Structure formats: structure tokens, C-alpha cells
Amino acid sequence: MAGNGNESTGGDFSFSAAAARDALPRITTEKGGKSPGPADVCQDDIAPRVNFQTIDELHSLQKKRSAPTTPLRDGSASGVSGTSGPTTPVSSETMLQSVSASLASLTRETGPKLIRGDPTSAAKVAHVPVTPTSLPAADVSDSGLKFTHILHNLSPAELYEQAIKFEKGSFVTSTGALATLSGAKTGRSPKDKRVVKDDTTEAELWWGKGSPNIEMDEKTFLVNRERAVDYLNSLDKVFVNDQYLNWDPENRIKVRIVSARAYHSLFMHNMCIRPTPKELENFGTPDFTIYNAGKFPCNRFTHYMTSSTSVDINLGRREMVILGTQYAGEMKKGLFGVMHYLMPKRKILSLHSGCNMGKDGDVALFFGLSGTGKTTLSTDHNRYLIGDDEHCWSEAGVSNIEGGCYAKCIDLARDKEPDIWNAIKFGTVLENVVFDEHTREVDYTDKSVTENTRAAYPIEYIPNSKIPCVGPHPKNVILLACDAFGVLPPISKLNLAQTMYHFISGYTALVAGTEEGVKEPRATFSACFGAAFIMLHPTKYAAMLAEKMQAQGATGWLVNTGWSGGSYGTGSRIKLAYTRKIIDAIHSGSLLNASYRKTDIFGLEIPNEVEGVPSEILEPINAWPDKMAYEDTLLKLAGLFKSNFETFTSHKIGDDGKLTEEILAAGPNF
16 A cells, blocks of 8 residues: 555645646646747636625626616616715606506595615615695505505516516416416406496497497496505505507507506517607607506495406596406407597597408408407418407508417417417417426416416517508408308308498307307307407498498408308318418409309309319308208308397498498398
8 A cells, every 4th residue: 555645644635735736737827828838828817706795796797787768868877876876867757757647546646656666676766756636635544655666668588587586376488488377367357347438438339239338437437446556556566568559650559557467567568569768768648547456356345346356448537447357368458449449539440350461562351250260361471460460440551559469379289370389489478378397398288277378479479570560451351250050151252231241240150169068050249350349339340341441442251261061060161271272362363353153142252263172162052962951051040140130220320321221231131
């Protein structure tokens, strides 16, 4: 053992350490990068030590200060500066005063005291004076003595941090999307939606049978508003989004969303149009405000309340209150309803439709209820996507109302919907999906939470989206129906009166699996293909549609994406490839020059030939082996159309009502 070089006494390792030093060549360096050996020998240049005293100081170096979200008038940075204490930029002060006015209680002279920034952040921002209101004074409660932190127009990255830190059920998926939960409500609550009925709205809005508008009075709205505002003011922090609706710059609407959850703020960041820093600086007073206090219930003993959920719209005050539901879609569709009221006042038609544009500038509108293929057919790699759901048609052309897409995720597959699949990445909100607890990979087939799983993402995540989302006047208006009775043709050309009739009807059919308890085809009708969101009588939107189509020479089409050769259960679903060929023929204009024949009962014009589509399916009766069964089913569906349309027969269009008579005559005749 004596010769192994490891001998030592008393724990002295000096010999072995010296041997180790001598065993390796020494690396030498000189100032200036020159070494005594060959050129470019390894230089032992270590980065200088980071100058910090505490771990918090080190973390503070991680984030560099960027230009403020709202640019300052003097160009200086926001936040703490120098040693004289925190300073607040003028533009930030203006924003806080505006938000304070929005959050003002109806029983106090001033709005809440607001501070900009996260309450958990070390950096503090000075208190900004509040804006007095013109309402009578009352006793100031403890909530009037506290400060509420405002997180204004945060970026997606900041909202991710807020959600993951403070909102249970928030996770980052394997593709970078933010997975969230909407609580007990995983869909809209139409029976809990209320609209204030006052002298103006009583005369203008659609009330009564078939209408989605359920009335409430002004006093009850204010009770719910006070409840929502008091809840939001009691929190340490609230999220505020100032954004726009409508890509048409001449007719855009400024909206403010005040919410308690980062999930809601990111959702609306994606779904509304995002302002530039300059636009945000000059945003001013919003045209419409949403108070989303969905984590807090309404008082069920309040007049008009039927549950702990209430979604209330006051068109006079330009406000919306949400209580008792955290489902983010309530905000999106609530604003859509508002646009259905505001835009027609400007002679602009609001539409529940998809919209795309060809490379030659030809625009097509796609109307259709769930399951008709509206999203699939309007998303075409050979055409630009203007929008997938909500649009306006003005004298200048069409424009998307939204800044994002809200896609269904159930059974989503990369090969079937590649654009939606690829859009689910960082910045996207995934609602109520199920994922692997280790890999965080989403299982889109899992319905454990709900079948209504959704993804909300900015429209620019779709590669062929057209930005800005505007286009010229439409050439084609395509009404989609999934006819599970199997008696409507795959393609029909409509005259103007027929277009209005089928637009007002908004027909499709439910089949087994679409809704619990459905075992045979069941007709469903939704006026204007979006009855849940319209404010005025359907015939008013139909008349505007006909006027614009006539002025621009647009053609109406009825496309059946449902069954052929028999009803659901006996026939077969029309192949998507055939439907795409039909849509391509509409876009190309070839169907305008085709020869047509008219069907019985519905009086629809069907082409004798469509390239790539078997001629035997173009005439439905030819595809049915049992002709008598076809006739019986056709009469049954025609009767359902007539029965549904009775709701609208009493409403006259025009001074003499002739247009109403033309629409009625365009329906089934038997």
C-alpha cells in the first residue's frame, strides 16, 4: 500500500492534492486574451458576478421594463422612479379614473379607490383620485376605505401567471394552452338571461312567443348591478379589459370587461379585438361595460330571479351584469346580442355566420346551426377566413365582429380539423377539457367534465385568416341545414323570398347523440340561425338581408349536409367530399349557369348536374328506395316548417305587408 500515493496521517491530504495538480497541465491566460501558448487556446473568461444582495433582487433583474401598455404622454416609464417615491403617469391616472367611475356604487358619491398592479407585487403605484358620481351620498362602508388593485389589459403571459398562481384548476397543457374550468356551469344559461324592458326597448325589441328576450325591470337590474359591483370592489384585485368589437373602424364599439378571474380576462383578450398601445391610450369612456361577478350568486329572492344565476343586459345603461355563472361564453354571446341591437340602428346587418373570401375577392356567408358544418365549410385552405361566427354587413362590405375564434373541441382530431388543432398553443384558453396528469396531453374524446369543451384563440392563429378581418360585399349567401329527414336536396338555388323564408326559419334536425333522449330525427328551428342572440323581430333582420342581397346582386343557396336515400337510421349522411364539391361550384360561379328543375312541395330549384357529385342524389326522391315513405316524410317536414312559421305570420314587413305575403308564399305549398 506504501506506493499508492494515498498515505497520509491525521487526515492530511496535501500530498495527494499536490499530485493531482501536477498530473494535469495548467491553463494559463493573460489580459487582452493573449496566452503564452498557441493562438486561440481556451480562455478562462468567466462572466462577472451578478450584483445582488437578496434572491428577490436577483428575480427583479429577470424582467426588463418594457414600454408601458398604455404609452405615456411624456414618454417616461411607469412605476417607481428615483428616490422621491412612486409616480403615476397621466394616462394611467385617466384609465383608473374611468374604471373607478365604471365601478362606482349607486349609493356612494365616489367610485372605489384603485391602484394599478398586482397586490402581491413588491412595486407599489400611487393611489389615483377617484371620480365623483352624481348620485346621492350614503354611509361609507368598510369597502369604501380599501384599495382595489386593477390589472389592466394584461398580456397572455401575465394572465397565465395569475391563473396558475391563484385559480385552482388552471394548468398549462403539452401544447402550451391554458386549461381552465368554468365551474358548475359549462354552457350558457338562456333561461336565466334577462333584458331590461323600458319604454324604448318595449317598442323596439322582440318580446313574447319565440323570443329569447325575457324581461326584467330597471330596479331589479340595479339591484343585481349593485351586488356585482360590491363583490368586485371587495376583492383585492380585478381584471379590466378595454377592447373593441367590429373590425370596421367606422363602426367599432368600445367595450370594457371587469372580471374576477384571469381566465375570463384571457378569454376576452382572445375573443375581442385587441387595441394597439396608441388606441389604448386614447380609449376613453367605453360604449358598453360588462361586470362579470360570476363567482358570486345573485339573490334568488330578488324579483325575476329563478335561480342563483342571472345574466342581465340593460341597453339603456349600456351595461351587462353576470352573477352565478363562470362560463365565459356568456360574455361573448351577451355582446353579440348587444351588437344585434346597436348595429341595425346604423343600418348595419348583424349576422350569426361564418365568412370567407376567395383570392379574387369573392365573399361568401355561411349560416348554420350546430352540426351543419358551418365551421368546417367556411374554413377552406383555398380561401381567406374573415371570421367563423359573428359578422356585420354594412354599406362598405362585411366585417368580423370578433378578434378570435371559439371552437368546439369534443372529438377534435388533427386530420379532421388541422387549423383548430394547430391553433391550440400558447395563449389559447381550453375550457373544461381532460388531460393526462403527467404529460398534460389533452384527450379531446373525454366528456368527463362536459361535452361542450371549447378552445378560444386569436383569429391570427389561423394561418389563412385575413387581417384586418374585413371584405367586400358577399356574392353568395349559403344557408346550411343538416336534414336528418333526408328529403331536402343537397343543393338548391333560392330566390329572394325563399332566402328570407329559410333565413327566418333557421332549420336543422337533431339526431340521436346530439341531445339526450333523441331517438329519431327531430326538427329544430332557430330564427336567423341564431334566435338565442337576436334582439329585434326576425323579419327585420330578414328584410335587411334581402335589401343588401338585392342591392349587391348576391345569390342565396340552401345546402343540405344531412341525409340522403332515407331518414336518419335508414339513409346515409351526404359525404363531406360531395358537399365540398357543391360549395366549390358555388364559389366558382359555375352553378349560376347550370340548368335547374323545380321540386314539389318546397318549390326548390335544383341543378341537373354538379361536377363531382352523383346526379342521383341531387333529386332526393331518386335516392329513396321507398317512394311512398319519401312522400310521407316530405309532407311531415313541410308541416313542421308551416307550424314553426306561424309565430311570424302576424308581423308585417313594409307598409302594405306585401313583402310578408311573398315570404309566406315562398314556403312549402301543399
